[in-house]
Amino acid sequence: MRRTARLLAGTAFAVAATAPAHAAEAGHPAARLHSAGAVGSPAGRLDVSPSTVTPGAQVTVNTAACGAPGAATGDAGAVGAGVFMLAPGTHEGEAVGRFRVPPSAQPGTYEIVAQCAEGDRQVTGDLVVALTAAHEQVQPRGSVKTGVGGGLGTDPVQTAAGVAALAVAAAGGTWLLHRRARGDGI
């Protein structure tokens, strides 16, 4: 219950921060909740990358939710990595932090939390621990058989034009030979 209340308060803050765009939604609590949870609103979430890792991997998180100067305290206790710090990143207003997933971590989805240094804003992101990472997928090998040479054959239009030209040449040649045989001379 407390968590829900805090989430609502955080949402109200986020809506206020991005006021003009969300002004219309502000009157409806349900819409506000939805907008805070929506994917693609980077101001309201904690980006976890890679989002799927194997145990022992390093994870980078960042968020633009804390505003300038952009510092926060991260909590990866769920996955057994403890507390870590988020410091201002290269982009203005963005806080970035890193932690390492313990080699003993079990597969599953874990919630990573970041608490802004100023204000009581809190953002979360999901981290999936898998025994084989998403990017260790089987990669193809070798070349691809995508042609049989059918595009190399004679162009029918060109062939027709060639045959027509040959017919003209034959007719002309026959005519000239005929004239010569008649003795009219050329």
Next chain:
Amino acid sequence: MGRSARTARRVRGAKAARRAGRGRSARLGDTAIAAVTVVALGSAVWLLGGSGTHAPPQPAAAEGRPDPAGERLSAPALAPSPPLRIRIPAIRVNAPLTGLALTPSGSLDAPPPGQKNLAGWYEAGTTPGERGTAIVAGHVDNTEGPAVFYNLGALKRDARVEVDRRDGTVAVFTVDAVEVYPARGFPDDKVYGAAPRPELRVITCGGGYSKATGYQGNVVVFAHLTGSR
């Protein structure tokens, strides 16, 4: 007698004159016919003899890979979503995408060759727009003639490639390089290897053709995500 002889001479003279006139115009006509014959013969030889050399375009060396470390800035990665269509306006490609799997030997399968305007994407891999290397392949030709990626080798650096995705977004890629690799010693990691940013490969056959072995390799287009809408 004298009268008839004069008449005969006059008639003969007129005949000779007529023959001379006809001779001049006939010679002119013959010359024209001879010229047309020679030109037609030349054209016939050129059109029928030279037709074996008409092959799909291949990339120039200048389109080679200048950006191996991926330094050019990429747009933010999109969430995973399967692709539906690929469009390459510069070479007039607009084709649906079908899912592709691997062959038993581990190479990427090709789309069914019967449909000439159909490309495929590697379904077990990265979706186009997502972080990583997404792979699209299509035929350069089939038994009936040129197919969807016939002109892929003519694509230039900085050209645009668009992929429509099931979630309604369009991933927009910009070409970094167009390369041709022989099948022997194919650079698997360079072509299929994971990338730290959203990238796309578009692959078709190329690199010379022989009747015995078919196409010698693949034309590979390297592109990275530069926008979405």
